[in-house]
Amino acid sequence: EPEVTQTPSHQVTQMGQEVILRCVPISNHLYFYWYRQILGQKVEFLVSFYNNEISEKSEIFDDQFSVERPDGSNFTLKIRSTKLEDSAMYFCASSFSGSFGEQFFGPGTRLTVL
Amino acid sequence: AQKITQTQPGMFVQEKEAVTLDCTYDTSDQSYGLFWYKQPSSGEMIFLIYQGSYDEQNATEGRYSLNFQKARKSANLVISASQLGDSAMYFCAMRVNTGNQFYFGTGTSLTVIP
Numbered sequence: 001e002p003e004v005t006q007t008p009s010h011q012v013t014q015m016g017q018e019v020i021l022r023c024v025p026i027s028n029h030l031y032f033y034w035y036r037q038i039l040g041q042k043v044e045f046l047v048s049f050y051n052n053e054i055s056e057k058s059e060i061f062d063d064q065f066s067v068e069r070p071d072g073s074n075f076t077l078k079i080r081s082t083k084l085e086d087s088a089m090y091f092c093a094s095s096f097s098g099s100f101g102e103q104f105f106g107p108g109t110r111l112t113v114l
Numbered sequence: 115a116q117k118i119t120q121t122q123p124g125m126f127v128q129e130k131e132a133v134t135l136d137c138t139y140d141t142s143d144q145s146y147g148l149f150w151y152k153q154p155s156s157g158e159m160i161f162l163i164y165q166g167s168y169d170e171q172n173a174t175e176g177r178y179s180l181n182f183q184k185a186r187k188s189a190n191l192v193i194s195a196s197q198l199g200d201s202a203m204y205f206c207a208m209r210v211n212t213g214n215q216f217y218f219g220t221g222t223s224l225t226v227i228p
Contacts, residue, residue: 031214043159043205045215056215089157098214100147100166105159 002026004106006092012112013082021077021109023092032075033093033103034067036060043091049075050098082113116141118206120219127196128227134181135191135222137206145211148189150180153203153221162204165189196226 005024013019025032034046047057049067064080075094079086089110093103117140127133139148150162165173165180173180181190193200206219 033215035216042220043207043216043218045217048214050214056213058215091159093159093216095214100209100211102149102161102164103209103216104161105151107156107158110157 004092004094004104006090006106006109008109009107010110010112012114015084015113016081019079019082019111021079021090021092021111023075023077023106024073025075025092025094026096026104027073029094029096029104031055031095031098031103032067032069033095034077035091035093035105036088037091037108038085038088046077048098055098079111082111084113087111087113116143116208116210116217118208118217118219120206120222122222123220124223124225126225126227127193127200129198130195132192132194133196133224135193135204135206135224137189137191137219139187139189139206139208141208141210143210143212147209148180148182149207149209149216150178150189150191151205151207152200153205155202159205163191193224198226198228200224201226 007022032049037043047061048055066078089108092106095103119138146167148165152160163175163178179192203221205221207216
């Protein structure tokens, strides 16, 4: 069964460093998403991406964040200058439809900022 | 604005018994979808069940069923014949037709007791 994959599973970085989180969505999906979950809290939407551009973003997704689909398979989230409060689990998700139907989530990348 | 509320931070159920996890939602959109995801301790998000706002029948998927009461804006998850492997966090989520992000509740931690 096709699945969303994410690398790395765990990333440790120093405050102020740039990190890139990588995702490979399901191959025939058209919509891609990033969510984050701070430990013990609910899952929060960051951004959605369709047709090579951002279609929706939350207040969390400020100028330090960017997303890119550099080729036909990868979808990346870049955090330019990490802060302690960026420590969280980051989930990538993809879906075929933009309006309805489930989003398929990857296993997550746990980001720890020291 | 969209909102999902899960009022049960923790629930316990005896193995083989049924359990209901509560979810209420708020939206002014007429067209929306409701989802339940399971998050085991390993962290991944596993899709369980989906209910569309125009679906007249309650959704069922194996041991999972969704008790959808549109007038009360509730979408409770019922797990029948609980198993030890059901112990996890459960998140209710909503998606509306005017956007493509998911709105998540704060989750319910379910513990199945042998």
